[in-house]
Amino acid sequence: MSGDPILTVDRLMMRFGGIIAVNELSFTAERRKITALIGPNGAGKTTVFNCITGFYRPSGGAIRLAHDDGRTIQLERLNDFRIAKQAKVARTFQNIRLFPGMTALENLMVAQHNALMRASGLTVLGLLGLPSWREAERRAIDLARAWLDRVGLLDRADDAAGNLPYGDQRRLEIARAMCTEPALLCLDEPAAGLNARESGGLNELLLSIRNEQGTSILLIEHDMSVVMEISDHVVVMDYGVKIAEGTPQAVRDDPKVIAAYLGADEEEAIAVMESGT
Amino acid sequence: MSATSARPSHAAQPSGGAFILKKALISALVALVLFSLMIGVRTEAGPQGGLIYWTRFGDLAALVATVFGGSIIVELLRQWWGPIDKDSLVPKPVQSAMSFAGRWLAPALLVFAFLVPVIFYDQRYILDLSILVLTYVMLGWGLNVVVGLAGLLDLGYVAFYAVGAYSYALLATNFGLSFWVCLPLAGILAAFWGVLLGFPVLRLRGDYLAIVTLAFGEIIRLVIINWQSLTGGPNGVSGIPRPTMFGIPLDNSDSGLAARLGIEFSPTHRLVFLFYLILAMALLTNWVTIRLRRLPIGRAWEALREDEVACRALGINTTTTKLTAFATGAMFGGFAGAFFATRQGFISPESFTFQESALVLAIVVLGGMGSQLGVALAALTMIGGFELFRGLDQYRMLVFGIAMVLLMIWRPRGLIGHRAPTVFLERNQAISSDLVKEGHG
Amino acid sequence: MDYFAQQLINGLVLGSIYGLIAIGYTMVYGIVGMINFAHGDIFMIGGFIALISFLVLVSLGLTAIPLILLIVLLVSMAITALYGWTIERIAYRPLRHSFRLAPMLSAIGMSFVLTNFSQVSQGARVKPVPPIITGGYTLHEGSQGFAVQLSNIQIMVVLATIVVLALFTWLVSRTRLGRDMRACEQDQTMAALLGVDVDRTISMTFVIGAALAAVAGMMYLLYYGLVDFFMGFVAGIKAFTAAVLGGIGSLPGAMLGGLAIGLIETFWSAYFSVEYKDVAAFSILIVVLIFMPTGLLGRPEVEKV
Known part of the structure; x- marks a missing residue:
């Protein structure tokens, strides 16, 4: 593949004891594109995500992130919070991880932690309540408000995140990730548990994030309607290795992909094939 | 063992005299076995060094009868009230009245606190007690940062109280430094120890964290006891200078405050001064905490309590976040310790036992984790209540322990059961504590 | 070398007592996930009951020491177990x-x-109680007049610990109750669905833990010849430290941790x-936990993301 990759995964290996969860996986995600990582359950998709976002340290291989300004960051050398902070990679979780006891607005404020820490002079200026801090806080609230509006949660801004319906929580988690102003947004099954209407809304949201913010998106998804409709590029994994990649149409017609899904899970296989008809 | 017959069931509760009687009988039987040897037989070291014993079957019978009667009464009450549902224990109208009162409670308490020395000027005992309560309010607010906000369990908080107290005591007695110089030093030293404790426990969670903080508290206490050349060991440090009002001593000397103002000297002056000193220190703690909650660091603490993994995914350095929480909490503990030393004029390791840590933790949890008002109310309840039991003499700690168990069963989530958001767009609505997490560590 | 051997013996004996208490902590932790802070005091109560029942038996005219010890053991285990049961019912179950x-x-x-x-x-x-079991063996006569001693009471403590542990291991691994306990440890809801009486199983956990603590209390009484109301606190913290050091929730870990703490202290x-x-x-505990955050034999905590 040629083009302008933002993320290059190069022969990524991840072992847990004797089990090889990811084996020599290589793929790229293009800048300002939506790349989908699909595969049957247990294919190792979330493990790849955890390697990219620093929750696991890869056993081998390289993960490079090329920023717009030309910097290239070796993600496998950074750990946990630094990937989000320095490499500007944000993520969501398969089983939503909001701060349930904090309001939707507070969730988005926490996401702006690093910017606000600088503005508060590492707390000192903020403690004194200097105008520069107040200005920064006001801007942060504005950004949060804008994102709440984008995901249609403005009227729930002051409700506890844990009190929101499931679909709203999914969107709030995406908004929270976007509040870190990421270069790469990694979404782990963003459509899981959503109904058809919500899932359609999600598609629009993700497309608008790509088009308006210019954020590159990497997503794991089981919902083939989401994958087929919004992905620019699809990577298919099975048993820790890449078995196919290409445009959604190309992947859908690939016999290896169909075989993998048929072998793994009947329902998913039907979903893959039905999405093509 | 009659686990099945004595089980409380929320649904179909059997009733009727036979059931109540059976339950009371079982309770009485259990009590009889439990107390048979412990109450029925009293041992004591005899005059020749051997052990002697005598029986107290009267006491035993009385106690078992009390359990029997008590069980009947409790069971009757339970059937009278219906099944005890924790939420309906306080009726809705009362709850709303309480929330209304809650809005005025904090300011009212504050005004009252300022007026205490005026109202009770002649009652030395009440002034002393108020100072004690305020010391615990301050300790509670300090620990609240660690436990309530950051969700990190700390069973050794008293260590920082001790560090603060000994810092002031030793600096003042050895180098003659004044209270006002030592106070920030005590805070800084305690914060330093907080960071020192923080480092090893960063990776630990839950109960591992609990035992390490407990061990840390014990280590500090044991070092104080054994490093006799520095700390005076079990004898403690005495002759700790009393605080001055910015250089003016509060005694009956010619340069004392009374002489300078031309009024008659009274020891109460110092007490009033101490009262306002600890009140100011506690309010400063409160102000700083409230401010911090609205700053990114404070939000990061609360976010850490809610979900540490999500924090890392958002680029929050959980290491420094935890360390700042430990350091901030420890610093307040250190301030309180310095105050304790100057108030007492004498400190010894006995004041810094695990019981103190447990008491402060109980205040934080009973207050409702994270609630500043709750912590103040809990400190007032626990310390004030403990004083009420003074007449009980040797039974005091026993009653205190029972009260602690009952309070926890009554309000496991504390007196103030909700969390106030730190920022809002339209409505400033409280968040039910059912949603608020406790933290893993 | 002789000195070392002597300390090794002393440390193992002390460690056995800590280990017996530590098992109570670890069992309760494994099944209900809470630190039973009152467990050290259960141990103290066990010691007191052993003392009182011993005194009563002697004054009743019993003279056969082995018989007395057996009755004392059974009485203190039974009554202390009831303490454990009652405490769980009153103070913990409503907060489960x-x-x-x-x-x-x-x-x-x-x-x-x-x-x-x-x-x-x-x-x-x-x-204080006068020494009940006296005598012992001199294992090795050292050159400088230092002899390695192994007293009968030390043998008894270690033997009792081994017997109790064997019984206990059998109970956990081979009986219905043990299976229920392990099931509740894994998943209480699922266990209940499969017909395990969760309440009863948890009660029994406290009962067994308290009975083991009573054995420890009696051994302590025999070994040190005294009890006091405050001994539960220090022993409790040490045993808890032992449980955590071994990896809380792990039964062999508790025993290992107990022996480790006993040896560290003695040496x-x-x-x-x-x-x-x-x-x-305590310092060694902290150092171990820095490098092994879940103790020596604890299951490493896998962070599910």
Whole structure:
């Protein structure tokens, strides 16, 4: 593949004891594109995500992130919070991880932690309540408000995140990730548990994030309607290795992909094939 | 063992005299076995060094009868009230009245606190007690940062109280430094120890964290006891200078405050001064905490309590976040310790036992984790209540322990059961504590 | 070398007592996930009951020491077990599904209750007993007049520990109750669905833990020849430290941790300073946890993302 990759995964290996969860996986995600990582359950998709976002340290291989300004960051050398902070990679979780006891607005404020820490002079200026801090806080609230509006949660801004319906929580988690102003947004099954209407809304949201913010998106998804409709590029994994990649149409017609899904899970296989008809 | 017959069931509760009687009988039987040897037989070291014993079957019978009667009464009450549902224990109208009162409670308490020395000027005992309560309010607010906000369990908080107290005591007695110089030093030293404790426990969670903080508290206490050349060991440090009002001593000397103002000297002056000193220190703690909650660091603490993994995914350095929480909490503990030393004029390791840590933790949890008002109310309840039991003499700690168990069963989530958001767009609505997490560590 | 051997013996004996208490902590932790802060005081109560029943039996005219010891053991195990059962019913069960800190503080409160109950009911003074089991063996006569001694009571403590542990291991691994306990440890809801009486199983966990603590209490009484109302606190913290050091939730870990703490304490006292033996034990705990955050035999915590 040629083009302008933002993320290059190069022969990524991840072992847990004797089990090889990811084996020599290589793929790229293009800048300002939506790349989908699909595969049957247990294919190792979330493990790849955890390697990219620093929750696991890869056993081998390289993960490079090329920023717009030309910097290239070796993600496998950074750990946990630094990937989000320095490499500007944000993520969501398969089983939503909001701060349930904090309001939707507070969730988005926490996401702006690093910017606000600088503005508060590492707390000192903020403690004194200097105008520069107040200005920064006001801007942060504005950004949060804008994102709440984008995901249609403005009227729930002051409700506890844990009190929101499931679909709203999914969107709030995406908004929270976007509040870190990421270069790469990694979404782990963003459509899981959503109904058809919500899932359609999600598609629009993700497309608008790509088009308006210019954020590159990497997503794991089981919902083939989401994958087929919004992905620019699809990577298919099975048993820790890449078995196919290409445009959604190309992947859908690939016999290896169909075989993998048929072998793994009947329902998913039907979903893959039905999405093509 | 009659686990099945004595089980409380929320649904179909059997009733009727036979059931109540059976339950009371079982309770009485259990009590009889439990107390048979412990109450029925009293041992004591005899005059020749051997052990002697005598029986107290009267006491035993009385106690078992009390359990029997008590069980009947409790069971009757339970059937009278219906099944005890924790939420309906306080009726809705009362709850709303309480929330209304809650809005005025904090300011009212504050005004009252300022007026205490005026109202009770002649009652030395009440002034002393108020100072004690305020010391615990301050300790509670300090620990609240660690436990309530950051969700990190700390069973050794008293260590920082001790560090603060000994810092002031030793600096003042050895180098003659004044209270006002030592106070920030005590805070800084305690914060330093907080960071020192923080480092090893960063990776630990839950109960591992609990035992390490407990061990840390014990280590500090044991070092104080054994490093006799520095700390005076079990004898403690005495002759700790009393605080001055910015250089003016509060005694009956010619340069004392009374002489300078031309009024008659009274020891109460110092007490009033101490009262306002600890009140100011506690309010400063409160102000700083409230401010911090609205700053990114404070939000990061609360976010850490809610979900540490999500924090890392958002680029929050959980290491420094935890360390700042430990350091901030420890610093307040250190301030309180310095105050304790100057108030007492004498400190010894006995004041810094695990019981103190447990008491402060109980205040934080009973207050409702994270609630500043709750912590103040809990400190007032626990310390004030403990004083009420003074007449009980040797039974005091026993009653205190029972009260602690009952309070926890009554309000496991504390007196103030909700969390106030730190920022809002339209409505400033409280968040039910059912949603608020406790933290893993 | 002789000196070392002697300390090794002493450390193992002390460690056995800690291990027996530590198992109670670890069992309760494994099944209900709470620190039973009152467990150290249960141990103290066990010691007191052993003392009192011993006194009563002797004054009743019994003279056969083995018989007395057996009755004392059974009585103190039974009554102490009832203490464990009652405490769980009163102070912990109402908080079972509550927040993590509430049962913990309830347990701390219960610990205060037990400490002060025995102070009020039995007085604050230390209760000494004359040595009941005397004699022993000289294992090795050293050159400088130092002899390695193994007293009968030391043998008895270690033997009792081994027997009790064997029984206990059998109970956990081979009986219905043990299977229920392990099931509840894994998943209480699922266990209940499969017909395990969860309440009863948890009660039994407390009962067994308390009975083991009673054995430890009796051994302590025989070995040191005294009990007092405050001994539960220190022993409890040490045993808890042992449980955590071994990896809380792991039964062999608790025993291993107990032996480790016993040995650390004894050797530190012997070669460095008696005053700092507890500091040493706690410091080693902290150092071990830095490198092994879940203790020696604890299951590593897998962070599910």
